[in-house]
Amino acid sequence: MLIQPFETTINLESNLINPTQFDLLKIMQKGLQDSSTYHADVIGYGAKELDPLNVFWAVARLRVRIIIPLKNHHKYRILTWPNPYDIAGIDRNYQVFDENNECVIEGMGKWVIVDKTKFALIKPKEFILTKDQVNTCVDKVFIDGYLRFNKMVEILQAKVQRVVKSAEIDQNNHVNNVVYLDYIANAVEVAMNQTIQITEYQINYSESLFLNEHFTMEVTEDNNTLYITSYRDNDHKFVFQSIIKKI
Template identity: 20%
Template structure:
């Protein structure tokens, strides 16, 4: 059986930024919540995987904001799996206003890892056998290796972050949204006050844990785009690679 998850949310003050727009971390958190509800219906939620020694890990995520939801606005968030392969499962998200206006959409790529060995494994049979909805128009699949992944970043700005307890999720590693919050907090003041994020494309490379020290690096690519890299300070390993695109505040 195929399941499409649809949730309705009314935006609260703490989910909005200084301009009254929904914040990117808040939006991603709601997307993650809806995705987990959908996974539970399929019998592949966090608890279902944990009972068999597995966990979910986000590998790719690309979010596009067409129009920012604002404080007090009611939105409809829809999510569903689109493709299931040997190692990856793909999931789309759409955010609509009450009048049906498309506010945002996102596509993502997920993998399963062995909780004890902390290594990627093929999708178990109970996941590979699920049936994605057929009456949807899926977004294009994200490339596993986007072009910016091979770009050498010569950072123009670097900030250090210690992983706190509240950034750890049920899989015992840093939650994917925490990385995005650190990335956005590293953006220069003028851009944060006069521009708004239009798109963010993310590659999650490996996990980090409580009390790790990370470095958040950024480099201007064009007037509208910035390249980002989060690395483990001691090992130098990449935790996250990303490209953000910006537009003047609307």
């Protein structure tokens, strides 16, 4: 099958009286994730095809740039397309347009195939459903790829501890990708002690989190950029990292 870009829409609706930027971004991130799922169904490697093989798609990395702030109770159009697979997975691109057809969000996510029984990655070139896909969508939203984590920043702004709740678990029995924005918002709020506006964020997912697990987030800052490193408390394995660019 020749893969073409895919388009869908989302009505951005928060029931909160005064939703924060993170609240709206969480809804939009779910919209991006859903658009990927819908497109995967169309091109032949959706849940119907993956479930019998005991595998699923997961986001290993997601970068999102906010061009124009999102507005509650507005309708947006999402355009998404995958690039040809690389050794680890498939980069999927996103552009979000408002009702005036202005681009308000750009994003790119690294999607990987995960074996449910081993929680191990499967290379796309070796996977029966993706190895023969023909993809001519080579354009990337971010020519420079993904943001790099600054390991030299040593000034700790905050340390936040959390426990995974049952409401945060998805159908694959681990914390849903979108929930990490709640964790990040919590860490940023503690570190900054005020509401901030962000222009870009990236999440690097390293390890899955499961029900009742305890984890810690450490927040550092350098030149209007926040770096969040999270690790599981019992074994100190990295769970995720995030880069937040703020105004």
